Amino acid sequence: MRRSENxxxxxxxxxxxxxxxxxxxxxxxxxxxxISGDALFIGRFHPDWSTRHIxxxxxxxxxxxxxxxxxxxxxxxxxxACRPGMAAxxxxxxxxxxxxVFWAGYILLNDPEKQLNIVSRFWRGCxxxxxxxxxxxxxxxxxxxxxxxxATWIDRLGRLLGVLWVVACLVEWRFGRWLFxxxxxxxxxxx
Amino acid sequence: MTREPLLPGLGIVDLTIIGVMTCLGVYVAxxxxxxxxxxxxxxxxxxxxxxxxxxxEMRRPKVEPSRFDRLKRxxxxxxxxxxxxxxxxxxGAGLATFRRPSAWSKRALRRRGILTLAVVTLFFLxxxxxxxILRHFDINTSGVGLNPISALWGELTAEIGLGVxxxxxxxxxxxxxxxxADWxxxxxxxxxxxxxxxxxCGSRLSQLLY
Numbered sequence: 001m002r003r004s005e006n007x008x009x010x011x012x013x014x015x016x017x018x019x020x021x022x023x024x025x026x027x028x029x030x031x032x033x034x035i036s037g038d039a040l041f042i043g044r045f046h047p048d049w050s051t052r053h054i055x056x057x058x059x060x061x062x063x064x065x066x067x068x069x070x071x072x073x074x075x076x077x078x079x080x081a082c083r084p085g086m087a088a089x090x091x092x093x094x095x096x097x098x099x100x101v102f103w104a105g106y107i108l109l110n111d112p113e114k115q116l117n118i119v120s121r122f123w124r125g126c127x128x129x130x131x132x133x134x135x136x137x138x139x140x141x142x143x144x145x146x147x148x149x150x151a152t153w154i155d156r157l158g159r160l161l162g163v164l165w166v167v168a169c170l171v172e173w174r175f176g177r178w179l180f181x182x183x184x185x186x187x188x189x190x191x
Numbered sequence: 192m193t194r195e196p197l198l199p200g201l202g203i204v205d206l207t208i209i210g211v212m213t214c215l216g217v218y219v220a221x222x223x224x225x226x227x228x229x230x231x232x233x234x235x236x237x238x239x240x241x242x243x244x245x246x247x248e249m250r251r252p253k254v255e256p257s258r259f260d261r262l263k264r265x266x267x268x269x270x271x272x273x274x275x276x277x278x279x280x281x282x283g284a285g286l287a288t289f290r291r292p293s294a295w296s297k298r299a300l301r302r303r304g305i306l307t308l309a310v311v312t313l314f315f316l317x318x319x320x321x322x323x324i325l326r327h328f329d330i331n332t333s334g335v336g337l338n339p340i341s342a343l344w345g346e347l348t349a350e351i352g353l354g355v356x357x358x359x360x361x362x363x364x365x366x367x368x369x370x371x372a373d374w375x376x377x378x379x380x381x382x383x384x385x386x387x388x389x390x391x392c393g394s395r396l397s398q399l400l401y
């Protein structure tokens with residue numbers, strides 16, 4: 001890799017960045033609200049159910065960081081794509097996009113006017129895929145020794161979101177049953 | 192972009208590992224899920240699933256299945272055979288590759304196929320051990336049931352298939368799309384393509400068909 005590609009091209013935090021982030025948080029809260037009922041459902045002791053709306057909220061800031069990272073001035077796309085923060089946001093966005101395409105196909109084939117709660121039902125199916133994509137990409141970057149974090153606020157924010165997605169993967173159904181077991185037994189002994 | 196081979200060619204031990212794992216995949220694919228559970232000492236997840244299917248069939252009005260329905264059924268049958276074989280083939284290829292210390296080097300892991308094999312092998316090992324412990328030791332006794340074991344292979348291949356697709360897109364965007372002319376890398380790339388195909392045409396396509 002050339003030296004110029006490694007160099008950090010920092011961008012100051014501007015009003016536009018703040019506006020995009022505020023809008024993203026608002027969008028994330030609106031998305032999270034659509035499935036907040038899941039947290040009160042019978043599986044409330046399972047971290048997968050109780051945190052699904054928080055993961056939906058994460059989608060808003062993730063998309064925003066991806067957009068902010070693509071605004072100029074920025075390093076070349078080939079450098080940017082392998083930065084862990086941006087890679088995490090890109091992975092979550094791509095996984096959502098692929099699932100959204102199939103979900104849109106399903107809705108179109110099954111009479112869209114009769115479909116209820118489209119946005120919330122989409123996330124119930126999609127959330128595990130998004131949570132899984134980020135650890136897979138980070139594992140790929142780590143194993144290939146391509147983990148080159150950048151000291152800019154955008155990449156740091158992206159890494160923070162990436163960590164939250166990894167935590168989401170750990171509380172999701174497949175790996176989160178351990179946590180479910182612990183929380184359920186805690187509830188049984190302390191109720 | 193394909194570079195010079197890094198790892199030695201296909202040896203008899205590699206062939207044996209891949210062959211044994213593929214045979215294991217074929218065996219698991221054709222073994223009844225209930226028998227697999229009892230052979231491994233796992234919690235019964237199939238009885239409730241079969242009862243649910245039977246109840247759904249009782250409720251459904253009796254109509255002659257159309258040609259499209261028969262095609263969907265055939266596709267499901269094919270996937271139920273292919274998905275365990277694909278999972279065990281990936282594991283076998285991963286074990287055959289990573290038994291060599293040179294496969295863990297930076298140069299080797301920068302090749303797309305070998306990196307894919309590493310990620311896929313780690314995912315399958317983690318996910319299968321997690322499932323085995325939870326199902327074997329009857330840990331999940333809380334009332335929220337286990338998914339049927341017959342659906343496990345489809346879920347795993349679909350999840351990692353999308354992960355591989357996303358990883359490859361990021362490598363492509365980052366212009367790290369390199370491959371090597373050795374069989375390890377070729378097998379890794381083939382496994383990657385098969386998993387992506389299964390990820391898109393398996394459970395996600397099922398969503399459109401039903």
